[in-house]
Amino acid sequence: MNFSLRQLRQASLFIIPLLGVNLLNAESSPETFELDLRQAIKAALENNFAFRAAAINPEIASLSITQSESFFDTELFASGQVSQSEQDTTFEETTGTSSDNRSWEVGARKRFSYGTTVTARTNLDRRNTDAVVNFSNLSQSADLSLSIRQPLLNGFGKDVNTAGIQSAIAGYSAASESVREALFELLAETERAYWAVARLQEQLALNESSLKVAETLLKEAQERERVGVATRIDVLQAEASRAQRREEIIETRRILGDAIDQLFIYMGTFAPGMLELESSLKVSGLPEGIDTYTDFAEVWNLAKAQDPLLAQQEAVIDQREWQRRAAKNETRPNLDLVLSGAYTGLDSEDAGNAFDSALDRDGHVWIVGFEFSMPWQMRGAKATLRSAEKELEQENIRLNELQQSLFRQVRSAWRNLDSVSQSLEAAKLTVSLQEATFEREMSKYEEGISVFRDVLEVQRDLDQARIRLLDSKFNRLSSEISIARLSGLILERHELNPELILPDPR
Template sequence: MPPPFRPPRRSVPGNAPPTRRRVAPLTSSCDIPPEVRAIMTFLFRGTRLPHLRWTPPVASLLVFATCGQAAPLALDDAVRLALQHNRSLKVSAFSPEIARANLLAESGRFDPALTFRRTYREGETALNLAPLTRALTQSDDYALSLGGLTPWGLTYSLGATAENQRGSFNRFTDNFVAFGGISVTQPLLRGFGLAANLAGLRIARADRSIADWQHRQTIIETVTHVVIAYTSLAQARENVRIARLSRDLTAQLVEQNEKRNRAGQISDADVIQARARLAARDEQVLVARRFAADTQNQLRQLLGEAAFPPEAPEVEIEPLVPAPPVTIDAAVDLQRAYALRPDFLAARQGVVRHRAAHAAAQHQLLPRVDFIGSYGYTGMDRDFGAARRQVRDQDVRAYSAGVVVSLPLTFAEGRGRARAAQLRVRESEAEQARLEQAIAVEVAAAAGQIETTRQRVASTRTALELARQALEAEQKKLQAGSGRTLDVLTSQEQLALVENSYARALADQRRAHAIYDREIGATLERRQIKVE
């Protein structure tokens, strides 16, 4: 079973409870179409509808879409839905759990283990004096030990053994040999020390940190994408409104020109010009509506939906408004980015990981020299109980000591592994330096965009007021008989262009703030999201 996805908690600094947007309840005054009301009835009754998959985000958006005037989908609500249902976040949530499982497995290498062994052996040996006669030997072995590995490389086994060897040589009389004590194997060169034996644990810890930072980065990217998609949808809806307004103004002009043409005040050419522009404005409305529908599907995908029916109702969202002013200190925020950005912190952990692997690979350049030894007490008797008592009473001491040496002839494998590990360390350090430089450029660019978009909003707002005044003046001139239809159409187009520019400036300002928060690593703090 996959681990359950735990969405990040939204909290507010201090002891104050988090603020929540008040949403008007669904009442009979809410204008819900009968078809949608039937679907909601089936949904909350748990009935499965054919050919349509209704998921929790679909139900949430359905409420917002059908009762848009009472409760438009706020940006904070969209972020909350994405944190709960986004598919990328659900996939990313597996990585930290997998890394923790690998760390648990790696730390278990040093856990002691209780081992019991029971073997039986039997063999025949031909006698020199009587080739047709064979000697039979039987042996029973018993062993019980507690053993394991230490972080400095020592392998130990504390326990007891017993062997009962009998055969034709002693007329199959029991002969028990018992031993109780400790046996050790300690590497002296290769495999000695914490660097060699804790490398796997250190790598697993680094992998866990990297997985946590990468998951955090996925959350930041998802929140940023939701903000951008939400803003883009608001801009697309504004473009639809502008296109419809421009089309309505042109339609009014066509109607006025037709009346004046019938009265003989203007020529047929003025009517044809207005009708041609009206047809072009109809095409612009269709393009704007299609783009808005596609942008809405992108937002719905980020919120975790799986079905995108063409007849789905529009999701009402908040209109574009100027972003609140923010104070930018690029130098301070750059240092903040180095301390908060998950991708940079993951790159640092990557250097730690490769350094641990390099330290372990350095041991491959050493020969294998192991000290082996044992110390304990032994007992021997025909009766197992008597042999065991001799061990318990420490009647006969037994010990052994020795050295095992293994010397590769070329060290080619060790040299290759050490060289590759060293290059990986240098590569990770170079990648960290590259990322540090890239972050500096990205923060500077994002800070510049905030100032530029602020100026663009102010400039396009002024241009919008002037364009409206210009259109009004041309309309008055046309009504007075001193203006031309072409001038009015040109003013209408200019007004539509300026309105689009103003909407684009507002949207770019919102997007610039979201991108700047992402570049300095402050997205979660800005949105009051706490990652557990």
């Protein structure tokens, strides 16, 4: 595809800031820009939509912690009431009565982790009762009081009262692990998509090279037919071979386009101009391997320690355990110890004098008591507790299932790595053999002791051997990626610091 440098630069305005890559020297290579694996990973971490959405989960979970902690925030309260009444009477000495009563209360209430509730309040009551003829009674009363309520059964203890906070913290841990899982998945799939593009670009180069060989063989067959040492069948076979190579190029380009699109999806990159940039994108060559794993026990132990799904499930189990403790608390009767004391003051006219009297401790009141209540048989609370216990048991079983599944995945990835490593060595030997066979067959054909069909068959075998070598290289890398993903070594593989990416643990 031919397009101007201006068109390329216009298209790159959309993609270059997202990829974090630099356009190569336009004077020397105006139609090509290179993307290495590190740049692709950086773009994915910054722009991938699924990862960005997953990264919000801990923020939401942290708000649940704040909401649970707010249960122990100090509560302020105030109330006021004004009432008036009048009554006509038929007594001989009075013609009627009226009353004007006013009451004000202000206070604060604080809950503590052991279930204790402390309340401090102040009250002001104003009462004015008038008998129209005989008397008038105005009084002001004030008090300063402190009361303590301490549960002795239901609601007693730090674990019970902080169960909601601990459950929210476990939920935050689960949300954080979901981000780690998304990170591992993003790194693994982005790298796999990157090497898929590399593999297909090399396959396209092989297809184009095979096309050149096919065109050379066609010209040679036509020349040999002209001088009478080849038949028309040889020329037709060469033409068919060239057509087949062209079809392979068309199909490879289609698959390569899909692979590039997939890579761009993981990188969170899309914009006008992508179609033009697709043909100019160049990635690194396909290596035979990056990491070497020699100890299955070490990989398995890392997988158990680093697997985000196991960590998420352990956090869920922690949540269920706190829910079970809260449910068990509800099976206890309510028995609260209540302590309160107050200083009181009175004055016939002035509210300020009534408060001064209370501060001078002119009067006092103290109360000690208890309150008891219990639902008959507690069937609802007991059913809730049994349900919480069954849910906890269920989550423990799921943890065992996840461990079993993880072991199977690690074993499968380990066996696959061993298998593809051997296949890679065999593929390299096969390519060397087929190259030598092709050279020998060409020499025999040029000497006139081999037919053209044999040359085409040997060339086809060589092409297939080279494709199998590419497949083996890609499969080797894919197996390495799977093991790195399962063991948590994917971060080390890409030299990433998890503290700069993952949310802070609580």
